[in-house]
Amino acid sequence: MKPNVVLIMVDQMRADxxxxxxxxxxxxxxxxQLARQGVLFKNAFSATPTCVPARAAVLTGMAQTSNGRVGYVDKVPWDYEHTLPGELAKAGYHTQAVGKMHVYPTRNLCGFHNVVLHDGYMHYSRFKHNILEADSFNYSGDDYLPWLKQQAGAKADLNDLGLDCNSSTVTRPWHLPDALHPTNxxxxxSIDFLRRRDPRKPFFLKMSFVRPxxxxDPPQAFFDMYKDVDLPEPVIGDWAETEDDERHGFGPVVLKGIVPKNRLKRAQAAYYALITHIDYQIGRFLNSMQEHGVLKNTVFLFVSDHGEMLGDHNQFSKALPYEGSAKVPFILSDPGNILNVEKNRTVEDVVELRDVMPTLLDAAQVEIPNCVDGQSVLPLCANEKMKWRDYIHGEHPRGIESHHYLTNGKEKYIWYSQTGEEQLFNLIEDSGETVNLAGNIEYKNRLKYWRELLINELKGREEGYTDGVSLIKGREPKAILSHLMSQS
Known part of the structure; x- marks a missing residue:
């Protein structure tokens, strides 16, 4: 029988x-332990570091320009012909998703046989003024919240703690028993799926957490692990804004600004606590897999859709090209030696979320569709000599901070499309991206090298970012490319 495949996906976890x-x-x-039983990729990136476009890359294996999602837009239908679960289902796998999907319509199976859903707090399906919009009112589609109300009382809700679903600076420990937390x-x-699966088939399980x-809102026991610890200070680049005259940092939802020190420390502690909480629950799942006798014939891939700035350069949340936001953990684990990978090693080659689909199809010995832009990382895991990509291209609209970036894991070039500002970082000597080398005469040729690569990447783009010779600032960025909208 082919190996089982488990994709463990978290949301907003930094690579470090x-x-x-x-x-x-x-x-x-x-x-x-998963890393020790497999390979850890030290230079994995999310090309479009927000939830929707990043998850499109995972499920389709396509680059952002191919899947059409170059930024974040809700309520655009997911009608892709080939998806990771769809291809595995066609190859005889029993496919199941548990947790976050963040697709549209909300109950879109995207190739899975079944989805047990919790997307977290989704604005477009929670805002009461949308209740008459039948196509957008998908609040009833969530499976966790009705269960929570059944367990904790009819008035229990997702916002009982008074925390905003997009605040990276405000925290409070979980107030209910740990077993009721969405991570648990x-x-x-997922454990229940192990009981209910078709035992005649290999299975593909996507176990997808909303946290961190x-x-x-970590359980108290995990918050206590970090609340009194001397936590690392965020890195602040010599190029970063260090003033906050409008006091952006004092609001509950912060994208940039100077946050009160104690509030920031509590947020750091809670963020780290959520990660350790997830880790322990992954341990619980692995123990259950042992009990069901399926651990040794299963391949695991652990990844996040994007990171979290967590105060680096006085920035918060995601969508930015910096390491805290765009770099993600990426672990391929093979505890049963199914794939014959070289264990307990790290790989420096640059990989991206589009590589998840071809990697897992390759592990399952399933044909990779021609529309897939990503590459299987299995040859890298086997330490084979091969030609790999030289860099990846990322981007995201974000108002005045709309940008494009290129990186090979050793250097990073960033171009802000609205202002024309350029940044260049030596990631080997400056992993915190604290020194912008774009104005350094010694790096003139490197800057030109990366700029020309970006011009080539952007040739023919409908936004008009380049004429093929120069980068053109001020062109209006799009979050959805026209070829996707024409299919919707």
């Missing part, structure tokens, strides 16, 4: 928050 990467405080023993629920439902995305 693994103890196996020597993070000064975060403890992730179960993820460390995802694992409980806000709200920052």
């Amino acid at each position: 928050c693994l103890s196996i990467l020597d993070h000064p405080v975060v403890d992730t023993p179960n993820l460390d 629920w995802v694992v409980s439902e 995305h806000p709200p920052f």
Whole structure:
């Protein structure tokens, strides 16, 4: 029988928050073990670092320009012909998703046989003034909230703690029993799938957590692990804004600004606590897999859709091209030696979320559709000599901070499309991106090299970012390309 495949996906987890990467405080023993039993990719990126476009890359294996989602837009239908679960289902796999999907319509199966859904707080389906818009009122589609109300009382809701679903600076520990936390629920439902699956088929399970995305609401025991610890200070580049005259940092939802020190420290502690909470629950799931006798014939891939700035450069949340936001954890684990990968090693080659689909199809010995832009990382795991990509191209509309970036894991070039500002970082010597080398005469040729690569990437784009010779600032960015809208 073909191997089982488990995709463990988290939301908004920074790549550096693994103890196996020597993070000064975060403890992730179960993820460390998965890495020891496989390969850890140290230069994995999200090309479009927000939830919707990043998840499109995972499910389709397509680059952002191919899947049409170059930014964040809700309520655009997902009608892709080929998806990761769809291809596995056609190949005889029993496919199941538990937790976050963030697709449209909300109950779109996207190729899965079944979805047990919790997307978290989704504005377009929660705002009461949308109740008459039948096509957008998908609030009843969530599976976790009705269960929570049944367990904790009819008045229980997602916002009981008073925390905003997009605040990266405000926290409060979970107020109900740990078993009722959405992180525990995802694992409980995943364990139940092990009981209910068709034993004649290999299975594909996507176990998808909303956390450590806000709200920052870890169970008290996990918050206590970090609340009194000396936490690392955020890195601040010499190019970063250090004034906050409008006091943006004092609001509950912060994208940039100077946050009160104690509030920031509590947010850091809660963020790290959510990661360790997820880690322990992953350990619970792995124990259950042992009990069901399926651990050794299963391949695992752990990944996040994007990161979290967490105060670096006085920035918060995601959508930015910097390491905290765009770099993600990426672990391929093979505890049963199914794939014959070289264990307990790290890979420096640059990978991207579009590589998830071809990698898992390759592991399952399923043909990879021609529309897939990503590449299987299995040859890299086997330490084979091969030609790999030289860099990845990322982008995201974000108002005045709309940008494009290129990186090979050693250097990073950023172009802000509205202002024309350029940044260049030496990631080997300056992993915190604290020194912008774009104005350094010694890096003139490197700057030109990366700029020309970006011009080539943007040739023919409908936004008009380049004439093929120069980058053109001020062109209005789009979050959805026209070829996707024409299919909707």
